[in-house]
Amino acid sequence: EVQLVESGGGLVKPGESLRLSCEASGFTFSGYSMTWVRQAPGKGLEWVSYIGTSTFYIYYADSVKGRFTISRDNAQSSLFLQMNSVRPEDSAVYYCARVSDDLDYVSQDYWGQGTLVTVSS
Amino acid sequence: DIQMTQSPSSLSASVGDRVTITCRASQTISTFLNWYQQKPGKAPKLLLYGASSLQRGVPSRFSGSASGTDFTLTISSLQPEDFATYSCQQTYSYPWTFGQGTKVEIK
Numbered sequence: 223e224v225q226l227v228e229s230g231g232g233l234v235k236p237g238e239s240l241r242l243s244c245e246a247s248g249f250t251f252s253g254y255s256m257t258w259v260r261q262a263p264g265k266g267l268e269w270v271s272y273i274g275t276s277t278f279y280i281y282y283a284d285s286v287k288g289r290f291t292i293s294r295d296n297a298q299s300s301l302f303l304q305m306n307s308v309r310p311e312d313s314a315v316y317y318c319a320r321v322s323d324d325l326d327y328v329s330q331d332y333w334g335q336g337t338l339v340t341v342s343s
Numbered sequence: 344d345i346q347m348t349q350s351p352s353s354l355s356a357s358v359g360d361r362v363t364i365t366c367r368a369s370q371t372i373s374t375f376l377n378w379y380q381q382k383p384g385k386a387p388k389l390l391l392y393g394a395s396s397l398q399r400g401v402p403s404r405f406s407g408s409a410s411g412t413d414f415t416l417t418i419s420s421l422q423p424e425d426f427a428t429y430s431c432q433q434t435y436s437y438p439w440t441f442g443q444g445t446k447v448e449i450k
Contacts, residue, residue, distance in 0.1 A: 266442070266444045267387060267430055267441040267444070269432070269439040269441065272437070284344075317387070326374055326375075327374065327375060327377075327394075327434075328375060328434035329377045329398075329434065330379075331392075332389075334386060335386055
């Protein structure tokens with residue numbers, strides 16, 4: 223059974239840093255691209271970042287570029303999101319999701335339960 | 344960035360109703376369009392990918408179609424467990440973008 227479990231969320235002050243983790247199980251982690259998606263309270267979904275099976279392919283939303291860093295440790299089947307210089311508008315539930323793709327589609331087929339990040343002084 | 348305009352933002356329907364939700368992309372995205380269902384306090388769940396392919400385990404009352412840059416999610420006969428928020432997403436180009444969501448409520 224595919225499982226994704228996020229951790230590392232919490233209350234942090236503006237300008238501080240936080241590192242989110244996503245532990246994967248039930249599939250060959252190294253064979254899949256992964257993403258982070260966030261959802262502010264009462265708002266819609268916002269894609270944050272993507273990392274390919276090769277870390278050569280990494281993409282970010284403009285809203286986090288230069289402040290957040292996505293990474294992965296295939297040996298530990300883990301995905302990470304290093305969040306630096308956080309802002310109140312970064313407050314959200316952060317989900318990690320597995321990417322499923324082929325020639326004519328790319329989707330996020332499995333999601334974790336999310337971890338809440340609150341940025342407030 | 345590709346904008347995804349989803350409509351309506353909310354709707355009220357009864358069990359058994361046929362429900363249609365539309366998403367329009369601001370430019371061509373081929374069939375790189377996914378639909379997700381989300382219930383309160385839960386993670387999104389993939390319903391359809393590639394505009395019209397049903398994710399394994401999703402009931403066949405859900406279907407998707409595409410016409411140019413217009414995409415449609417149809418629920419043929421609304422069931423009690425279908426009351427949720429539905430969101431489209433394009434994965435044609437980065438940054439991936441979502442529609443603003445459609446909340447389906449009980450009439």
